[in-house]
Amino acid sequence: MAQRLAEQLRARGDAATAFSCEDVPVAQIDVAAWDVLGIAFPVHSSFAAPVFRDYLEQLPPADKPLFAVTTAGYWAGDTAWYAAQPLTRRGYRLFLCANVLMPNNFFIPKMDVLPVTPPERVPRFLERAARRVARLARRIHAQERHIEGTGIIGRLGGALQRWGYSTFESRMLARFSADEQCTGCGWCVRHCPTQSWELRDGKAHFMDRCIFCMRCYSFCPVQAIQATEKTRRVTKYRRYQGPEGKRYPKLVR
Numbered sequence: 296m297a298q299r300l301a302e303q304l305r306a307r308g309d310a311a312t313a314f315s316c317e318d319v320p321v322a323q324i325d326v327a328a329w330d331v332l333g334i335a336f337p338v339h340s341s342f343a344a345p346v347f348r349d350y351l352e353q354l355p356p357a358d359k360p361l362f363a364v365t366t367a368g369y370w371a372g373d374t375a376w377y378a379a380q381p382l383t384r385r386g387y388r389l390f391l392c393a394n395v396l397m398p399n400n401f402f403i404p405k406m407d408v409l410p411v412t413p414p415e416r417v418p419r420f421l422e423r424a425a426r427r428v429a430r431l432a433r434r435i436h437a438q439e440r441h442i443e444g445t446g447i448i449g450r451l452g453g454a455l456q457r458w459g460y461s462t463f464e465s466r467m468l469a470r471f472s473a474d475e476q477c478t479g480c481g482w483c484v485r486h487c488p489t490q491s492w493e494l495r496d497g498k499a500h501f502m503d504r505c506i507f508c509m510r511c512y513s514f515c516p517v518q519a520i521q522a523t524e525k526t527r528r529v530t531k532y533r534r535y536q537g538p539e540g541k542r543y544p545k546l547v548r
């Protein structure tokens with residue numbers, strides 16, 4: 296989504312670039328060189344995933360316009376606004392908060408609220424999302440003020456979901472494990488943002504630093520990663536492999 300937004304902004308004449316927080320360490324960022332800062336991230340229980348929160352906390356203070364765009368599987372509430380607060384407290388001027396609905400990637404036992412979006416419904420999501428991104432790009436280009444999700448329902452629902460997730464996370468979310476299908480390919484070890492996997496004797500072993508980004512679970516080439524016994528039922532507990540049904544594209548380590 297961030298890449299699509301940057302493309303749309305470039306089409307309007309802006310020199311926009313998009314990069315992943317996993318590729319560019321905060322120390323390499325020169326905020327002074329930019330006119331506008333934008334953040335874009337998937338909703339993680341009405342907040343940003345902890346790795347991205349930490350990244351935002353480390354960005355230097357600046358008096359710059361800021362926009363925040365989220366992707367959500369069903370409801371974003373006040374997430375964009377809430378996650379941007381550490382930046383607004385350090386001088387950034389938030390002019391746009393918005394959400395783009397994308398396929399849902401999160402469906403594991405005890406958190407099986409809405410199923411992972413089936414592949415045949417993904418193209419419709421993408422078409423709608425592309426139109427939405429184009430409209431947002433027009434607003435961002437004009438630096439038009441547009442703040443979504445901060446009404447009473449957005450704020451209350453967001454606060455409740457953040458509280459519920461932080462309070463019950465350890466009980467609701469099972470630990471992952473690799474089953475006997477694991478080939479020891481090491482994909483999960485190389486791609487986990489929190490180094491929660493290591494290879495021992497040619498098999499993947501889970502360690503307890505997981506932030507539930509779902510990357511290993513969704514992209515293990517042989518679907519060997521399970522949240523519980525139930526997730527062996529791969530037709531019910533479907534793995535979502537990105538909007539274009541492709542393998543996760545990066546090899547970070």
Ligand SMILES: Cc1cc2nc3c(=O)[nH]c(=O)nc-3n(C[C@H](O)[C@H](O)[C@H](O)COP(=O)(O)O)c2cc1C
Pocket residue numbers: 296336337338339340341342366367368369370371397398399400401456506507508509537538
């Ligand atoms: C731990 C976790 C929590 C999530 N919480 C929410 C949520 O609160 N609201 C929501 O609509 N989607 C939630 N999702 C779904 C993702 O936000 C959604 O599938 C994602 O934005 C898809 O976009 P992407 O393809 O850009 O990653 C959650 C996903 C995970 C893994």
Ligand code: SF4
Pocket residue numbers: 473476477478479480481482483484498499514515516517518519520
């Ligand atoms: S990605 Fe899957 S098969 Fe490869 S090491 Fe990890 S659990 Fe095993």
Ligand code: SF4
Pocket residue numbers: 471486487488489490491492504505506507508509510511512
């Ligand atoms: S879901 Fe997998 S890849 Fe993501 S943090 Fe947890 S162990 Fe790492």
